[in-house]
Amino acid sequence: xxxxxxxxxxxxxxxxxxxxxxxxxxxxxxxxxxxxxxxxxxxxxxxxxxxxxxxxxxxxxxxxxxxxxxxxxxxxxxxxxxxxxxxxxxxxxxxxxxxxxxxxxxxxxxxxxxxxxxxxxxxxxxxxxxxxxxxxxxxxxxxxxxxxxxxxxxxxxxxxxxxxxxxxxxxxxxxxxxxxxxxxxxxxxxxxxxxxxxxxxxxxxxxxxxxxxxxxxxxxxxxxxxxx
Amino acid sequence: xxxxxxxxxxxxxxxxxxxxxxxxxxxxxxxxxxxxxxxxxxxxxxxxxxxxxxxxxxxxxxxxxxxxxxxxxxxxxxxxxxxxxxxxxxxxxxxxxxxxxxxxxxxxxxxxxxxxxxxxxxxxxxxxxxxxxxxxxxxxxxxxxxxxxxxxxxxxxxxxxxxxxxxxxxxxxxxxxxxxxxxxxxxxxxxxxxxxxxxxxxxxxxxxxxxxxxxxxxxxxxxxxxxxxxxxxxxxxxxxxxxxxxxxxxxxxxxxxxxxxxxxxxxxxxxxxxxxxxxxxxxxxxxxxxxxxxxxxxxxx
Numbered sequence: 001x002x003x004x005x006x007x008x009x010x011x012x013x014x015x016x017x018x019x020x021x022x023x024x025x026x027x028x029x030x031x032x033x034x035x036x037x038x039x040x041x042x043x044x045x046x047x048x049x050x051x052x053x054x055x056x057x058x059x060x061x062x063x064x065x066x067x068x069x070x071x072x073x074x075x076x077x078x079x080x081x082x083x084x085x086x087x088x089x090x091x092x093x094x095x096x097x098x099x100x101x102x103x104x105x106x107x108x109x110x111x112x113x114x115x116x117x118x119x120x121x122x123x124x125x126x127x128x129x130x131x132x133x134x135x136x137x138x139x140x141x142x143x144x145x146x147x148x149x150x151x152x153x154x155x156x157x158x159x160x161x162x163x164x165x166x167x168x169x170x171x172x173x174x175x176x177x178x179x180x181x182x183x184x185x186x187x188x189x190x191x192x193x194x195x196x197x198x199x200x201x202x203x204x205x206x207x208x209x210x211x212x213x214x215x216x217x218x219x220x221x222x223x224x225x226x227x228x
Numbered sequence: 229x230x231x232x233x234x235x236x237x238x239x240x241x242x243x244x245x246x247x248x249x250x251x252x253x254x255x256x257x258x259x260x261x262x263x264x265x266x267x268x269x270x271x272x273x274x275x276x277x278x279x280x281x282x283x284x285x286x287x288x289x290x291x292x293x294x295x296x297x298x299x300x301x302x303x304x305x306x307x308x309x310x311x312x313x314x315x316x317x318x319x320x321x322x323x324x325x326x327x328x329x330x331x332x333x334x335x336x337x338x339x340x341x342x343x344x345x346x347x348x349x350x351x352x353x354x355x356x357x358x359x360x361x362x363x364x365x366x367x368x369x370x371x372x373x374x375x376x377x378x379x380x381x382x383x384x385x386x387x388x389x390x391x392x393x394x395x396x397x398x399x400x401x402x403x404x405x406x407x408x409x410x411x412x413x414x415x416x417x418x419x420x421x422x423x424x425x426x427x428x429x430x431x432x433x434x435x436x437x438x439x440x441x442x443x444x445x446x447x448x449x450x451x452x453x454x455x456x457x458x459x460x461x462x463x464x465x466x467x468x469x470x471x472x473x474x475x476x477x478x479x480x481x482x483x484x485x486x487x488x489x490x491x492x493x494x495x496x497x498x499x500x501x502x503x504x505x506x507x508x509x510x511x512x513x514x515x516x517x518x519x520x521x522x523x524x525x526x527x528x529x
Contacts, residue, residue: 077493080493090434094441094442097441097443097501097502097505099493100492100493100498100499100501100502100505100506101443101502101505101506103491103492103493103502104487104490104492104498104502104503104506105506107490107491107492107498108482108483108485108487108490108506111485111490112483112485148419151415152412152415152416152419153412155401155411155412155415156406156407156408156411156412157406158405158406159405159406161402161405162483163483164401164402164405165398165401165402165510166482166483166507168397168398168401168415168418168508168510169398169482169507169508169509169510170506170507171415171418171419171422172394172398172418172419172421172422172508173422173443173505173506173507173508175418175419175420175422175423175426176422176423176425176426176442176443176508177426177442177443178423178426179422179423179424179426179427179430179442180426180430180442182423183426183427183430187323188321188323188324188327188427190324190327190423190424190426190427190430191327191328191331191420191423191424191427196331196420196423198334199334199335199337199338200330200331200332200333200334200335200338200417200420201338201413201416201417201420202415202416202417202419202420202423203416204412204415204416
């Protein structure tokens with residue numbers, strides 16, 4: 001475990017430097033974002049004890065995404081480590097792929113954020129029965145749907161076009177996951193009326209709504225006080 | 229969306245906002261009537277109308293251009309599904325296709341309303357010389373001949389349309405940077421197109437044995453795969469371009485981070501399959517139009 005972590009950090013630091021250069025957001029850029037966001041947000045951003053706040057500006061948004069991807073990755077790692085009874089091979093293959101995508105997203109944000117990243121979160125999966133297909137797929141659908149509404153809901157706050165593109169590249173994959181899980185639960189249930197409105201638009205959610213859902217499965221509670 | 233918190237936010241930036249809108253009873257009345265004509269969920273655009281009237285400005289030409297580009301795609305998609313559902317005996321999985329058809333027609337109606345509300349002129353079906361879903365430049369005898377008589381061809385074209393729609397919306401997101409109303413709506417449609425793409429791929433795989441996954445899983449390429457040959461996982465070479473481009477679907481470096489070098493669940497590196505499937509890449513407007521014009525459609529002017 002320790003050795004693996006050290007190896008990861010080497011990758012992370014190198015990757016981060018190139019990411020920030022690519023995105024045009026060096027140290028000065030981050031400072032600028034912090035100032036800009038503190039100008040017009042009068043809401044209470046005082047940290048709450050024991051709660052991890054994602055921070056402000058684009059870094060805060062990337063950390064918000066990182067928090068959600070940590071939760072999703074941890075969930076699917078457990079799903080594959082302890083498959084539910086009689087998991088069909090096709091479902092094992094699909095869920096393994098999704099696990100790999102979510103780990104990929106998590107590691108991407110970790111690498112991109114480098115020292116600006118929030119800490120590793122501890123999940124609380126005590127409410128999930130990993131032996132039950134119904135329980136696992138139900139939570140999987142909730143997480144995927146939540147992820148889609150989260151990216152769509154926070155995207156307009158993103159100030160850097162490169163970050164926006166990456167958020168867009170990830171959210172459609174989350175939507176692909178959400179539709180598949182919906183179909184696995186009930187054939188043809190990929191644009192359910194609780195997720196897609198009467199205009200054919202996916203719903204989106206404010207970070208506070210998203211985190212209320214996510215925190216139910218996290219021991220380490222997360223807030224996004226800059227994005228009320 | 230909470231209208232009141234938004235007005236509160238605006239007042240912080242523009243303390244005269246209330247003064248600007250309250251004396252203008254005509255504007256407020258018009259907004260109410262606009263709101264009553266469109267579905268309740270179109271409120272974000274009614275709000276766009278509020279801004280326009282309060283500040284005497286229309287949405288910028290670039291925003292309307294993005295919306296009309298999106299509407300063009302939706303018109304193509306809606307017509308495609310309408311024709312398919314109308315073709316006798318073609319569609320057997322109506323529980324899937326009818327839902328997608330309904331969504332695409334809703335997108336047409338929604339974008340048409342939105343463009344009108346923003347002061348633009350929405351494109352309509354009469355703005356096209358032809359729509360040729362065989363990809364035959366109007367000959368109706370292109371590579372997808374039989375698209376409305378052969379269900380498997382229909383599904384393959386549907387899959388490509390949905391994947392391309394996802395890429396097209398994604399490519400326009402940076403042009404709507406910071407725009408709460410239009411960016412959010414565009415991304416909300418984008419997510420629904422991705423749901424459709426996933427469902428068509430799942431249907432083709434689970435019921436008809438096609439070797440596709442719900443997500444686009446590309447092969448490695450030594451260089452940028454502009455042709456799309458390595459990025460296209462559909463097995464239909466005629467649609468390579470839909471998966472290629474300047475940022476092809478098989479991209480493995482995201483934002484300067486080499487995904488292949490990141491740790492995965494079982495290894496200190498990540499596979500090409502996971503790295504390419506975990507991210508969907510954008511197509512530019514020019515790339516999308518080059519795919520669609522003239523093979524599938526031709527604008528009147």
